[in-house]
Amino acid sequence: MRPTDDINRLIKKLQLKASADLDRRVRNDINIALAESQKTDSAVTQPNIWRIIMKNPIVKLAVAAVVIIACLIGLSFWRTTGSGIALADVLARMEQVKAFRSQWSQWRTYGEKMTGEDPNKPYSSEARDTWSGTCLISQEYGFKGKIEQLDPNGGESTFTECYLSPDMKTLIIIQPWQKKYRRMELDDGWGERWRQKFDPRTQTKRILEYKYESMGRATIDGIEVEGFRTTDPNYHLIGENDPNIRQVDVKMWVDVKTRLPVRYDITYAWFDQMGDKIIEYGHYVMHDFQWDVPVDAAEFEPVIPDDYTSLVVKYPAHITEETAIQGLKLLVELLGKYPENITDVGATVLRLAEKSETPAAMRLKEEIKGLTDDEIGNKLVDFLMPIRGLAKFYNLLQWDKKDPAYYGKTVTPKDADKVLMRWKVSDNEYRVIYGDLRVETVTPEKLAELEGGLPK
């Protein structure tokens, strides 16, 4: 080897790791800067519809603080030790309501804190995303919501309107500040999940499923209420399936006269990948409920002005088992094997594809030659769609607690009798995708036998 090569070889060995402090600084800057500047629509948004809505935050600290104060200002209470309300009775009453209106606020604070630190203690540096809105839910006509993002610098607020059909299969999002709208055709699960986020009935059901306690009596906005609270570590936050979200604290206040909810306060902490630092706090409040309000069908009809243009929505709309299989198939074609994990795919797959010499990888590389950057981006997004669908399918299984597992690290396309992926269908059945992409429903006992044979 020539000496110059030796020098180069040695130089390539140089490797430092960025410190946690640099990570924190850059992450904060990413959060702050993009939150401030982001007004453009992301056509590559994953099909987490809640995040699609929240994609365009205008965050300025001062007025965000005002929003928070405004949300909290109405909450003053005194406690008694009395407790006479059964939460199940509250839910039963809520289920009888045909239509209701409510308001909500959500804000997120970014920063970093060590586990156990006081969540109310200010960050050394922080940013906030803040939204608020109203919603109207009718059993007969569907869902209508309005989301407002305030510009604390005195600029105009941005409003987004959302309409979900009663069958929960069509979602229309109107963004007047962009003069744009999106129409999305959803599968059953998506619409339902989306509605759940805003529906207090789901929150109440969820509290009932976990360990909760009475907080006694209090007064909110002059109304005598009784509080319920859960901090159950197993509590599964509605609308989020990220395992790094923990320390969920849910409080619910019920009017002692009407036995219907007055307010919900939800706080959660978002930990970093290592699990030892909190990088974000989320707060979600539902309040000002108006139960059993009269509604008109016309209220649920979106009005889209003629000069509004339709946004291109690029995501796999219908996420099913077939979506997952198509994604796995494409991965094999592209990489010649299954990747080690399927939850962080997308751009990462392209890094692997770069080195791959499969016909599909070669074809992709050939097809983008001579294209502009924009054309390449569009092409890659389209190309990766089945793989994103696979990742989303797996996320949904996690979200729905269907006990999913994926064994791409050890299972190959030739392993026709080995479990590549599985999830729970019912107490007595699991769905299994084998290495050759054959699908079968098996009993838990059979699954245990199959998984027992997998390489460790």
Place this chain on the structure above:
Amino acid sequence: MLEDKLLVWQFNRGSKDALRHIYEKYKNDLVTLAAALLTDVSSAEDVVHDVFVCFIKSSDRFRLTGSLKGYLATCVANSARNKNKARQKRLSYGLDEADVVSSNPNNPDAAVIFGEELRQLSSALSQLPYEQREVLLLHSYSGLKFRTIAGSLGVSINTVQGRYRYAVDKLRSMLNGEVRK
């Protein structure tokens, strides 16, 4: 670089995830490059931080013409060069004792930035003139072509190749037989 093309495309459209992905992918290489240029980890991290702040702000207008890694490495080199110039200026005015220590080529801290295994190399690198160290690292560590380096430095390709040759010769002589082990 398909992955980078997609990340930049998403970044242009305001994707925070894409930006995080880019940072995670390149942060260690960039900190290493800056630390090797400045022989000071703390300043190196400041440089990488500054580069990402500028990069973040360019989200809607950034266009990738070469490789993303090369672009970010060039940004780090430019920022490190400015920092080095400022440091030299302060040194010449005798304003900053702390910088006198950190820029001393014989400073033992500078030599051990990269650990014992590469102690001799990092010590030798820190003794190279800045211009030569810069070219050597951009070419050998970050993989930039001489032509690209020449373009970013505003000098001729011959000058860049000359600096590279001088750097390699000096390193070889300083390391003696170390590289042959």
